[in-house]
Amino acid sequence: MxxxxxxxxxxxxxxxxxxxxxxxxxxxxxxxxxxxxxxxxxxxxxxxxxxxxxxxxxxxxxxxxAQRCQLLPYEFHLSKSLKKHTKRFSGSIKINTAFHETIQYCRQQRQEMEGTWISNDIQQAFTLLHKLGFAHSIEVWKDESLIGGLYGIALGEFFFGESMFSLEANASKLALHSLCLNADILGIKYIDCQVESDHLMSLGARLIPRNDFIQQLKQAIPTKCKNTELLKIDQLNFKVE
The missing domain is CATH 3.30.70.3550 (Leucyl/phenylalanyl-tRNA-protein transferase, N-terminal domain)
Known part of the structure; x- marks a missing residue:
């Protein structure tokens, strides 16, 4: 029935x-x-x-x-062009040093391109989640300038990606690639991308049935969920290979 x-x-x-x-x-x-x-x-x-x-x-x-878009860190697709870009990249990739700026850039870029779901209320709610150790930003820096990044929520072994932005070519890809490279030390097993897009699928994301996703959540997130603070490594510089 x-x-x-x-x-x-x-x-x-x-x-x-x-x-x-x-x-x-x-x-x-x-x-x-x-x-x-x-x-x-x-x-x-x-x-x-x-x-x-x-x-x-x-x-x-x-x-x-019903079909969840998900990226397993070890399945990130590093294209030949992105691999060349990472080798030439001379900046740094950090975590949680500019959360407010990251979510603001995500909001502005989405607004310019297609309209945004990152309302004032969403921005305030996620900023509070960040202060409490649940929401995090991965940031790409060139000299002293923030040129790209992403943000999301970390619960258990899940990172729920919300949005990303690029002010220079490939900057958001560098952020996601770095998150995948460092997934083990961050305690991340699954990256939830929520809704399918051609861009995400080209980076190695795949669709899984809702029931499989629910089982993953039950196994990977404690019933009494605490903030992870991503192992409290808020000043770590990510190494991009």
Whole structure:
């Protein structure tokens, strides 16, 4: 018997959990509406595979796609051109030294290209998550200038990637490549890319069924999830090979 699809309207209970199997088919993966962006609710829903994605004009929309876009660090595809670029790269790649600037650049670039889901509320919520040790930025620096990067949430062995930006060619790819190179020391086994894109698939991402993704979450994230602070290596310079 197939389950009837339905959209859950979240209550004030920050630990309320939608059923991902009831997510809509159109728009695909939409599971719940409303609620808030408190730290507790965000961590609880991310821990179970949900993420917020909406524009300023909309209420908060929570998604759980049937096919999840995921990158395993050891499957990152290093193209010949990117390999040449990494060998010529003379800058540095750091973690958590410019989170505010990273999310701001991501917001600005998305806004210029296609509109953005990184609203003021999202930016404030993730900035608080960063201060609490849950959200992190990987930053690409050239001299004293930030030229690219990405940010996301780390829970257990998962890194939930949110957005990336490049002010110079290949800068965001360098950030993701560095994250993959350092995944073992960071305790990261899975990188969640949420929604499929040609760009992500070209870098080695793949699609996995929702049920497989849910099983990964159960195995890789503790029930009582604590901040990882990515092993408290906030001043580490990443080595790009």
């Amino acid at each position: 197939s389950l009837e699809k339905q959209l859950l309207i979240l209550s004030e209970d920050i630990y309320e959990l939608p059923n991902p199997q009831l997510a809509l088919d159109d728009p695909e993966g939409l599971s719940a509406i409303g609620g808030d962006l408190t730290t507790e609710r965000l961590i609880h829903l991310y821990q179970h595979g949900f993420f917020p994605w909406y524009s300023d004009a909309d209420p908060i929309l929570w998604w759980h796609p």
